Amino acid sequence: MLRRSVTWIALLAAVILVWLQLPEDWPISAPGDPLNGYLTWAFWILSILVVLILFTYRRDPAATEVEVEGPAFARFLFANSRAGLFWLPVRLFLGFSWLTASLHKIADGGWLDGGASLAGYWQNAVSIPEGGRPPITYDWYRDFIQLLLNNGAESWFSWLIVFGELLVGIGLIVGALTGIAAFFGALMNMSFLLAGSASSNPVLFTAAIGLMLAWRVAGYYGVDRWLLPMLGTPWRAPVAQRAATGAPNPG
Numbered sequence: 001m002l003r004r005s006v007t008w009i010a011l012l013a014a015v016i017l018v019w020l021q022l023p024e025d026w027p028i029s030a031p032g033d034p035l036n037g038y039l040t041w042a043f044w045i046l047s048i049l050v051v052l053i054l055f056t057y058r059r060d061p062a063a064t065e066v067e068v069e070g071p072a073f074a075r076f077l078f079a080n081s082r083a084g085l086f087w088l089p090v091r092l093f094l095g096f097s098w099l100t101a102s103l104h105k106i107a108d109g110g111w112l113d114g115g116a117s118l119a120g121y122w123q124n125a126v127s128i129p130e131g132g133r134p135p136i137t138y139d140w141y142r143d144f145i146q147l148l149l150n151n152g153a154e155s156w157f158s159w160l161i162v163f164g165e166l167l168v169g170i171g172l173i174v175g176a177l178t179g180i181a182a183f184f185g186a187l188m189n190m191s192f193l194l195a196g197s198a199s200s201n202p203v204l205f206t207a208a209i210g211l212m213l214a215w216r217v218a219g220y221y222g223v224d225r226w227l228l229p230m231l232g233t234p235w236r237a238p239v240a241q242r243a244a245t246g247a248p249n250p251g
Contacts, residue, residue: 006053013046040140078213084220087211091218094207095172097200098185102165111162115154118161122149125195135196145195164188172211175222179215182208 002009016039057063077083110117122145128134136142148157164184171181186208189201211218219225 002049002053003056006050009046009053010050013043013050016043016046037139040138079216081217081220083214084217087214087218088221090207091172091175091178091211091222094182094185094204094211095169097169097204098165099169099173102162102169105158105162105165111158115156115158118158119149119154121195121197122154125197136194137196138194141194161188175219175224176227178219178222178224179212182211182215182218186212 020036020039020043077086105111105117108117110120125135126142126146126149134142136145148154165188168181168185168188171177172185186205189205189208192199192201193205216228219228
């Protein structure tokens with residue numbers, strides 16, 4: 001039943017998103033209206049529900065079939081091991097950027113000694129000036145940062161950021177689990193962007209998206225050349241696994 005209604009659930013989430021993006025001077029979407037908060041929660045719940053429903057399609061016999069053929073260049077860039085040479089400098093640039101950022105924070109005692117530097121960054125992000133726009137555009141993210149501040153989360157969250165950046169940097173430089181490292185790097189970039197900090201985050205985020213799409217080959221000239229074949233792909237559809245091993249179909 002959920003599968004049959006997934007299209008309507010996705011459309012409802014899209015309508016809610018359009019409503020939330022209406023201009024602030026429209027009476028029906030006045031800033032600070034509690035309805036906007038409820039709609040934000042509804043959008044995220046519906047979006048997660050859509051992802052979970054779509055995840056169940058992975059077990060269908062036709063789950064691995066390509067219904068829309070992509071251009072040859074895109075297939076080469078994201079799936080051919082030779083394209084790893086293209087992604088190698090991108091991977092190294094992104095990896096050293098994260099490694100350098102982490103080492104700077106380690107050298108700055110305000111990050112790992114109580115998280116005072118992070119607390120100051122958060123306080124500046126949640127501030128709402130008298131005139132002009134606040135650093136954080138979305139109320140739900142400002143509430144999230146304020147919740148962390150109120151609970152003194154900077155004492156442990158700063159360690160999470162510093163060593164998260166360190167692990168992402170090392171993973172990208174050596175080419176180990178490149179797609180996963182790029183994903184967590186992009187997650188941190190998006191978090192900084194939502195907090196109103198642009199800096200180099202747009203460039204790093206764009207590079208991380210490319211590495212995520214090319215996860216199979218981006219680390220070919222690195223540890224992934226041997227690591228990925230050893231680990232395999234645990235999310236592979238059971239039908240495809242049976243076809244590869246020649247096992248009979250149950251039932």
